[in-house]
Amino acid sequence: xxxxxxxxxxxxxxxxxxxxxxxxxxxxxxxxxxxxxxxxxxxxxxxxxxxxxxxxxxxxxxxxxxxxxxxxxxxxxxxxxxxxxxxxxxxxxxxxxxxxxxxxxxxxxxxxxxxxxxxxxxxxxxxxxxxxxxxxxxxxxxxxxxxxxxxxxxxxxxxxxxxxxxxxxxxxxxxxxxxxxxxxxxxxxxxxxxxxxxxxxxxxxxxxxxxxxxxxxxxxxxxxxx
Ligand code: CDP
Ligand code: CDP
Numbered sequence: 001x002x003x004x005x006x007x008x009x010x011x012x013x014x015x016x017x018x019x020x021x022x023x024x025x026x027x028x029x030x031x032x033x034x035x036x037x038x039x040x041x042x043x044x045x046x047x048x049x050x051x052x053x054x055x056x057x058x059x060x061x062x063x064x065x066x067x068x069x070x071x072x073x074x075x076x077x078x079x080x081x082x083x084x085x086x087x088x089x090x091x092x093x094x095x096x097x098x099x100x101x102x103x104x105x106x107x108x109x110x111x112x113x114x115x116x117x118x119x120x121x122x123x124x125x126x127x128x129x130x131x132x133x134x135x136x137x138x139x140x141x142x143x144x145x146x147x148x149x150x151x152x153x154x155x156x157x158x159x160x161x162x163x164x165x166x167x168x169x170x171x172x173x174x175x176x177x178x179x180x181x182x183x184x185x186x187x188x189x190x191x192x193x194x195x196x197x198x199x200x201x202x203x204x205x206x207x208x209x210x211x212x213x214x215x216x217x218x219x220x221x222x223x224x225x226x
Contacts, residue, residue, distance in 0.1 A: 001123025004030055005222060006139070008132035009215070011146035012181045012192060014153035016203050016211060017128040020146070022077075023212045025126040028219060033119055034070070034077065035129035035136070038112050039103040040090035041068045041081045046102055047094055053101045060107035068115070093168075096176065100183035109189050130184050133195035141222050143198035144215055152204045153177055 007030070009021045018034055025032035042063050051058050069080045078087045089095070102108055109131075116136050120127060129136070133143035148156075154174035161168055184192040194200060199218055203211050 001121070003122045003124030004028065005141035005219070006120050006123050006137050007126040007142045007144070007215075007219060008137050008140040008195075008198075009126065009128040009144045009146060010130055010133050010192065010194070010198070011144075012153070012184070013177045014157050015146040015148050016156070016208065017146055019208055020211045020215060021126045021128040023208070024215050024219070027212070027216055028124075028126075030124045030126050031119075032077070033116065033125060033127040034079075035112065035116055035127060035132065036099075037070075037079045037090060038068050038115070039099050039108070040095050041079060041086060042066065042108060042112070043095050043099045043102040044086050044090050045081055047098060053098055056105050056107070059102065059105055063108045063111045096180070100180050100187075104183070104187040104189065106189055113190075130192040131190035133198050134193050135190040138195070142215075142219050143195050144218065145194040145198040145200045146211070147200060147202050148204040150174055150177060150181075 007024065009017050011017055018036070021034075022032050024030075042059075045062055045066060046053070046059055049058075049062065051062075053059075067082050071078045071080065078085055079090060080086065113131075113136050116127060116132075119125065120137055127137065133140055133145070151174065154170055154177055157173045157177065158168070158170050161173070181192070201211060201214055206214075
């Protein structure tokens with residue numbers, strides 16, 4: 001690829017994908033693509049339209065006619081749908097609780113995967129999600145699968161929420177994470193799964209810096225082998 005390699009980072013909820021993917025992208029001067037934000041953006045619009053989550057025809061129309069975009073800012077990456085800034089709205093609980101149902105719909109996956117493939121075509125990209133190494137970018141030169149215990153992942157989400165002034169009980173967060181992982185791993189189309197050639201990293205007792213360093217070293221090995 002003319003701009004560099006493709007780096008795919010997959011794993012369950014709150015394993016640390018987006019946090020480390022952003023830092024890795026920065027280190028190599030690559031673009032970062034948060035595919036979860038794309039599924040969340042469509043879910044936001046579906047909820048706003050008042051559609052039922054099983055109205056696949058109407059949801060398919062939404063995904064075909066919507067324009068999702070990203071823009072950098074000093075507060076981090078902003079997410080837009082049809083020009084509306086939805087950066088914060090897509091992290092709300094209603095979106096989180098409905099995103100797995102929306103992301104299981106075949107037309108939603110087809111449209112968003114095709115967009116993701118177009119963005120990554122020239123390489124120089126770090127993309128995180130659930131099916132990037134297995135389905136979206138099967139030829140990615142580097143594939144990482146991040147995992148962490150569910151207790152640790154619930155703790156991470158708890159801490160994040162507290163910083164935002166939200167105090168959801170820890171056990172509730174753990175149940176939400178388990179339910180979403182179950183749905184994401186058991187859907188018919190491109191479920192969450194570790195690609196055969198992915199490097200698995202258990203981040204349970206690792207710092208963000210340690211995870212970034214491990215991934216950077218896999219990338220450097222790949223770049224040096226060519
Ligand atoms: O950050 P968090 O772990 O909460 O999740 P996310 O990466 O924002 O993804 C939200 C949801 O989008 C996931 O639970 C999946 O249902 C869906 N998703 C997907 O199906 N495929 C992807 N490549 C990325 C996300
Ligand atoms: O994208 P994903 O849902 O996999 O996780 P995230 O939103 O990047 O990370 C969840 C939280 O875990 C963030 O608040 C990180 O600061 C924290 N964390 C981490 O990402 N990696 C570690 N090794 C330790 C903590």
